[in-house]
Each structure stands twice: as structure tokens, then as C-alpha cells.
Amino acid sequence: MYDTNKHVSMAGRKESSTYSRNEKSIIECDLTYAINKIGGRWKLQLLSSLKNKKRRFSELKKEYSFITERMLTLQLRALEQDGLVKRTVYAEVPPRTEYELTEMAVALEPLLDELSDWGKKHRSVTVIADNHTLNV
Numbered sequence: 001m002y003d004t005n006k007h008v009s010m011a012g013r014k015e016s017s018t019y020s021r022n023e024k025s026i027i028e029c030d031l032t033y034a035i036n037k038i039g040g041r042w043k044l045q046l047l048s049s050l051k052n053k054k055r056r057f058s059e060l061k062k063e064y065s066f067i068t069e070r071m072l073t074l075q076l077r078a079l080e081q082d083g084l085v086k087r088t089v090y091a092e093v094p095p096r097t098e099y100e101l102t103e104m105a106v107a108l109e110p111l112l113d114e115l116s117d118w119g120k121k122h123r124s125v126t127v128i129a130d131n132h133t134l135n136v
Contacts (some may be wrong), residue, residue, distance in 0.1 A: 037082045038108065042067055042075045047105060047112065050085065054100040084108075 002109045014020065030076060038044060042064065049055060061072060076099060079085035084105040092095040 010015065037084065038112075040075055040078060043079060044112065046075055046079060046116075047084065047101065047108070048116075050099055050101045050105075051109060054088075054098045059097070060099065079105075083119045 002037060018024075026036075038047065038125075044066070044128065049060060057072075061069060064072060067075075076087070080087050080099075083102055084104050086100050088100075089096045090098070
């Protein structure tokens with residue numbers, strides 16, 4: 001399909017393109033790598049829900065009823081692919097699927113706790129600043 005002399009990736013993008021060079025640069029940054037693994041609309045909440053316990057898919061679905069089943073599945077699969085979540089399927093009727101954190105994800109817990117504390121502190125500061133701006 002592509003001329004091999006042009007160094008085009010499987011996705012049809014030139015390896016020498018600006019996008020490809022930027023992507024390579026981003027991947028080489030440790031902080032960006034870490035944020036990419038835990039970034040996503042629901043990944044942090046799911047990691048928090050799995051802290052210290054296994055959860056069945058149905059439990060997560062119930063807890064996050066505002067997320068579509070498809071999105072929940074996609075987020076859990078991404079976490080599994082990234083090595084942060086272990087998925088166990090039991091051959092039962094009806095089938096049972098459980099999710100739990102891997103050792104790699106457990107190592108993130110102190111960082112996620114700190115990030116949560118930071119968010120709590122700065123959210124209140126932002127709300128106060130926003131309210132002050134509205135009253136001026």
C-alpha cells in the first residue's frame with residue numbers, strides 16, 4: 001500500500017512528520033508517560049474505587065451509573081493494557097469478572113492520595129477566588 005522508501009508508519013503517517021517527532025519526544029518524557037497512563041476521563045476514579053479491594057464489573061457499573069457501559073469497559077481495558085489493573089474472568093453462569101489493582105498501581109496510591117489532597121486544597125482556593133470575582 002505504501003512505498004517503503006518513504007518511511008510511513010502503519011497508520012499512514014510519515015515517521016519524519018512533525019506529529020511523529022512530537023509524539024516520540026512526549027513518550028521519552030517520564031512525567032508525560034506517567035500522566036498518559038493515568039490520564040483519561042475516568043481512570044483516576046476507577047483506580048480509587050479499586051484501592052484495597054477487588055470489584056466486580058457490575059459493582060463498578062452501579063457505582064458509576066453515569067458512565068456508559070462501553071466507556072467503562074474501554075477505560076478498564078486501557079488500565080489493564082497499561083498494567084495497572086488485573087482482570088479475572090470466572091467461568092461461571094452467569095460469568096463473573098473482577099478487577100483489582102496490580103503492584104504497579106498500588107505503588108501509585110501515595111501519589112494519587114497527594115494529588116487528591118492537592119485538588120481538595122486548590123479547589124477551595126479556586127472557588128473562593130471565583131466567588132470573590134463574582135461579587136466585585
